[in-house]
Amino acid sequence: MTMNERKTIDLEQGWEFMQKGITRLKNILEGLPEPQFSSGDYMMRYTTIYNMCTQKPPHDYSQQLYDKYRESFEEYITSTVLPSLREKHDEFMLRELVKRWANHKVMVRWLFRFFHYLDRYFIARRSLPPLNEVGLTCFRELVYQELNAKVRDAVISLIDQEREGEQIDRALLKNVLDIFVEIGMGQMDYYENDFEATMLKDTAAYYSRKASNWILDDSCPDYMLKAEECLKREKDRVSHYLHSSSEPKLLEKVQHELLSVCTNRLLDKEHSGCHALLRDDKVEDLSRMFRLFSKIPRGLDPVSSIFKQHVTAEGTALVKQAEDAASNKKADKKDVVGMQEQVFVRKVIELHDKYLAYVNDCFQNHTLFHKALKEAFEVFCNKGVAGSSSAELLATFCDNILKKGGSEKLSDEAIEETLEKVVKLLAYISDKDLFAEFYRIIVGRKKLARRLLFDKSANDDHERSILTKLKQQCGGQFTSKMEGMVTDLTLARENQTHFEEYLSNSPYANPGIDLTVTVLTTGFWPSYKSFDLNLPAEMIKCVEVFRDFYQTKTKHRKLTWIYSLGTCNLIGKFEPKTMELIVTTYQASALLLFNSSDRLSYSEIMTQLNLTDDDVVRLLHSLSCAKYKILNKEPSTKTISSTDHFEFNSNFTDKMRRIKIPLPPVDEKKKVIEDVDKDRRYAIDASIVRIMKSRKVLGHQQLVMECVEQLGRMFKPDFKAIKKRIEDLITRDYLERDKDNPNTFRYLA
Structure with missing residues (x-):
């Protein structure tokens, strides 16, 4: 028959046919x-619905079928599903729920195929x-709404059993929790509100109980081991049955209860807290502490603060140790400085390596x-020891290392x-400029002495290398x-070669004495005292010869002779034997006076040499009261006074053929500090002018802050100085105060 003549299916008859199919489906689900269903069975159901929906009104039953579709589910749930769930409890109820949900989804899938046309x-x-x-x-309105609280409590109770070490059926929990997710049909609200919120509360309570017991009974390392293990297990729990979105919230709860709540009690534990772990070098426990506390908000603050205290205390103890050592050795002054620098700086370096x-x-x-370490070291590195600033100690330490590897080779x-x-x-x-000045003085003195005497620098490579490192820093x-300074010494070497060539080409100019001159540039080297020492005639000839030579090379440079840095080798003809004496230019000038006089008074020597009292006392002491007595003194006391007389000691002898007669060093420390202060004044001036030039107008506070920031790399300027x-x-008209606001300055170009 044609389409138009299709027999109308009325609602009762059509639905009875559908109902049979639905009942058969339910029986299959119940395991009867x-x-x-064959594909033919399925097609007949589909066609019936299709026909009932496409008949001419009033026989189009679309709305009625849509309602009956829903009623089929409601009827099945009320008559079969709910009673089977209500009679079961705990794990059995969960298993039943999982089975019922799986069946429900099958039923939805089949009925959807039957009613697809709708x-x-x-x-x-x-x-x-x-x-x-x-x-x-x-399902959500009839089954889930009634049971979700019961289900949630059963699941949480199983989780707690598992936390206590019991075996549970993880797959079952996974399936139950999937229902909470799927019931949301793409939204997580049901899982989060009906399950997760309570589960998190329970977790917090569980770990809060644990923490209050462990914090009393366990050492800090044991407690941390437990905490780390708990976190690992909770993470594991998520991967097995909780939804992945729960992980951060769950771990946050555990961390809060186990770590945040008792941070201080844990870190400050008397024999095992953070201080003790640092003291006993418990590297593994400290690593675990970092791992755990880095996960909680601001959790590392207290750890880094204890670390800073600990390092500061250890460093300060080193300073005290060095102070004590220094005061015990006050008697033997020479040894103190050596000991201090080497041992103290070496220990500070070891401390820095370690931390x-x-x-x-x-x-x-x-x-x-890194910040804590820096701040701790800044505290004690700037303390200095026994009157020597850290800048000086470091400079001397470098010097010792550079002397062919120092005492340790x-x-x-x-x-x-x-x-x-x-x-x-x-x-x-903080006073890097002071280090630079001390380093220049030491290196300058050492380099010159070494070059003038032996003409070789022990380790130019290391000298250059440290300059590179300092430059980077x-x-x-x-x-x-x-x-x-380094460049000067290279040029000085060439200069000496040219001088020797000049002498060999004009023999009449030769002074008859071997002469080595090191020409230096004033700006690079520390400032040295230059007095008009009255040179002996032999030496005057040398100076003139060199001056003539130097003028052939350059017309516009003024030579200033620094006799205080010079050395001479003299031949001393004594009765027992002739000896070579290595002396300073000052000492040589004094000794050469005795070629023409047998006996001289203090004041005669002073007049003839044209030196100050201080210099004459040091000089005569070194020649008549110290280790080598080249001159005899009357009266023969241990100190020099202005009424003394001196004679050449012709009986002097020594087992060596060649001896070096030391001149006691002058205390340069005061001078270094004065020089640095002067440089700092210039640096502050320059900085203020630079800032004002670019800003034109600036308030006092801001000017000071910018100035401190600019100069901070070299030294910490104090506010008063600025x-x-x-x-x-x-007063020098570089700046002026604002008329209306005296705290504001203007730049005057």
């Missing part, structure tokens, strides 16, 4: 013996909820711990490595003078 046309036109959603909503390794390894290079690699470490320490010293202006320089610049 029923034949499976979904395609009727629902779309009327904007009604689609069939799948209707099916799931029935830098902690920062890199235990604390994973975290900036907070280090290899080249070891020297390089040690210098690298010294430069790292220099970063913590403190910038070019810091090392420019020192680099100038204020003083500002006043000075105002």
Whole structure:
């Protein structure tokens, strides 16, 4: 028959046919013996619905079928599903629920196929909820709403059993929790509100109980082991049955209860807390502490603060140790300085190595711990020892290392490595400019002495290497003078060669004495005293010869002779034997006076040499009261006074053929500090002018802050000093005060 003549199916008859199919489906789900649906069976159901929806009104039963579709689910749930769930409890109820949910989804899938035509046309036109959603909503409203609280409590109770070490069926929990997720149909609200919120509360309570017991009974390392293990297990729990979105919230709860709540009690535990772990080098426990506390908000603050206290205390103890050693050895003054520098600086370097390794390894290079280490070292590195500033100690230490590896005879690699470490320490010293000045004085003195006597520098490579390191650390202006010193010495070597050629080409000019002159540039070297020492005739000839030579090379340079740095080799003809004496130019000038006089008074020597009292006393003491008595003194006391008389000691002898007669050093420390102060005044002036030039108008506070920031790399200027320089610049018309606001300055171009 044609389409138009199709027999109308009325609602009762059509639904009875559908009902049979639905009952058969339910029986299959209940496990009763029923034949499976064939594709023919399925097609007949589909066609019946299709026909009932496409008949002419009033026989279009789309709305009625849509309602009956929902009623089928409601009827099945009320008659079969709910009673079977209500009679079961705990794990059995969970298993039943999982089975019922799986069946429900199968039923939804099959009925959707039967009623598919409704979904395609009727629902779309009327904007009604689609069939799948209707099916799931029935379960949600009838089963889930009634049971979710019971289900949640059963699940949480199993989780707690598992936390206590019992075996549970994880797959079952996974399936139950999937229901909470799926019931949301793409939204997580049901899982979060009906399960997760309570589960998190329970977790917090569980770990809060645990923490209050453990914190009393366990050492800090044991407690941390437990905490780490708990976190690992909770993470594991998520991967097995909780939804992945729970992980951060769950771990946050555990960390809060186990770590945040008792941070201080844990870290401050008397025999096992953070202090004790640092004291006993418990590297593994400290690494664990970092791992745990890095996960909680601001958790590393207290750890880094204890680390800073600990390092500060250890460093301060080293300073005290060095102070004590120094005061015990006050008697033997010479030894103190050597001991202090070598041992103290070496120990500070070892301390830095040790804790830098902690920062890199235990604390994973975290900036907070680098900052703590820096601040701790700044505290005690700037203390100084027994009247020597840290800047001076470091400079002397470098010098000792550079003397062929110092007292320890280090290899080249070891020297390089040690210098690298010294430069790292220099970063913590606030008076870097003072270090630079001491270093220049020491290196200058050493280099000159070494070159003038032996004409070879023991380790130019290391000298250059430390300059490179200092340049990287403190910038070019810091090392420019020192680099100038190195260059000067190279040029001086060439200059000497030219001088020797000049002499061999004009024999009449030869002074008859071997002469080595080192010409230096004034700006690079520390300032040395230059007095008009009255030179002996022999030496005057040398000076003139060199001056003539130097004028052939350059017309516009003025030579200033620094006799205080010179050395001479004299031949002393004594009765027992002739000896070679290595002396300073001052000592040589004094001794040569005795070629023409047998006996001279203090005041005669002073007049003939044209020196100050201080210099004459040092000079005569070294020749008549010290180890080598080249001159005899009357009266023969241990100190020099202005009424003394002196004679050449013709009986002097020594087992050596060649001896060096030392002149006691002058205390340069005061002078260094004065020089540095002067340089600082210039630096502050320059900085203020630079800032004002670019800003034109600036308030007092800001000017001071910018100035401190600019100069901070070299030294910490104090506020009073800056204020003083500002006043000075105002009087010199570089700046003026604002008429209305005296705290504001203007730049005067």
